[in-house]
Amino acid sequence: MKDDPNAHIICRDLFKIYKRAGLEVVALRGLDMEVATGEMVAILGSSGSGKSTLLNILAGLDKPSAGHIRVGTRDLLNISDAELVMYRRLDVGFVWQVPGRNLVPYLSAVENVSLPMAIAGVQKRERRKSAGDLLSALGLEGKLNRQPHQLSGGEQQRVAIALAIANSPPLLLADEPTGELDTESAAEVFRLLQSLLFLL
Template identity: 60%
Template sequence: MAEQPFIICENLVKIYKVADLEVVALQGIDLTIHSGEMLALVGPSGSGKSTLMNILGGLDTPTAGRVSVGEYNLLEMTRREQVLYRRRQVGFVWQQTARNLLPYLSAQENVELPMALDGVPARERRERARALLEQVGLGGRLKHRPDRLSGGEQQRVAIAVAMANQPRLLLADEPTGEVDSEAAEQIFKTLRAFNREHGVTIIIVTHDVNVASRVDRVVGMRDGRTSTEILRRRAEDGQIVGADEYAIVDRVGRLQLPQAYLEKLGIAERARLKLREDHVGVYPDKQDGQA
């Protein structure tokens, strides 16, 4: 029997009301993610990435559809259950370091705080916080406050904070967006280490091409839908040896071609289709194409 996906989104819709207007942020997303995956969500601003992230993190509620994370049905949770879900099941790392850390607490105190809120005994909190900071390479910065840490170091402390209550899901929203390339590399390696050593499922929203090119699965979003997916293949030594790119077909048969393909072929409003024996041809409307 196939393993049940850890995250299931079915026909997921989110509509925001702004004054007298309705803004559709998600338009019937279907997506499954298995436990232990490390996945990147990519797409232009306004494509729905952050909205999807907020729903999976229990920070927002969808308008329609189904969404579950493990045994949690995110549409049916009470407010109290949402609080406990966010506290115990999900870790967050935000682009802005000010959202991740309290400025008047040391690195160790920041990591201990989520555990204190969850009632973890003081001795266990201290030991776990120190171990996490050692793991992110900041064992010598335990007593440093955020203003004495570099941007990259702050983000690595934020990862330790996110992992403090041993979540099954870690959501990282542009974690490398405000640091230089060297710090970004350290942040990515830290996330990868937690994924491999602890089995935590990690979803990264990113515009960083370097990050997106190094995860095994990249889901592209456009106009509130999943549009493309890249699956990378690895050799036994872990090196990437190839990749396949797919267009996502939704439940009513629609698919979105990659923007680069449309621009290359000059396809704007419509395209001609031709059904062949083993494929479907897509051609610009302005000219005849040959299979």
């Protein structure tokens, strides 16, 4: 199959095999997938079907066992450690299910969102302003200086989304980002994720 040059993500015949204590678990078995630039995709499947495995690979947190996977210009199967660091820093944002896992607990919302910008080398004054603007755009003006434990679960996930998109990565991944939220907050976070398609 010929690769579509407009696709941002291409997976072909992708395999992930976990080996532990002599046991092999095939978590991905020949996955084919294409995602276009600007496209929003939801991945559905029963528990244990490999959704988190795929997201971890796309996030550059885990390596596939075999196959072909390209994100942007990067080949994630044959990527050097140095390139992987750059990929994680600039090319992808990630929102986890548990709000506490997304944020540094002793930093304020604005400090949390500033972190990835600091790592990318943005100057202090500029990153505080951008982080504040971004949080305000996501409806958190007035809560910039609160620490995660002073925010609701839904608000924490909104901060997590702001953190994940702080460096404007071309790819935003979210693994059950509303799994820990009540129905109303979940709907709000989903609306926010959808609106990002127009915001970014």
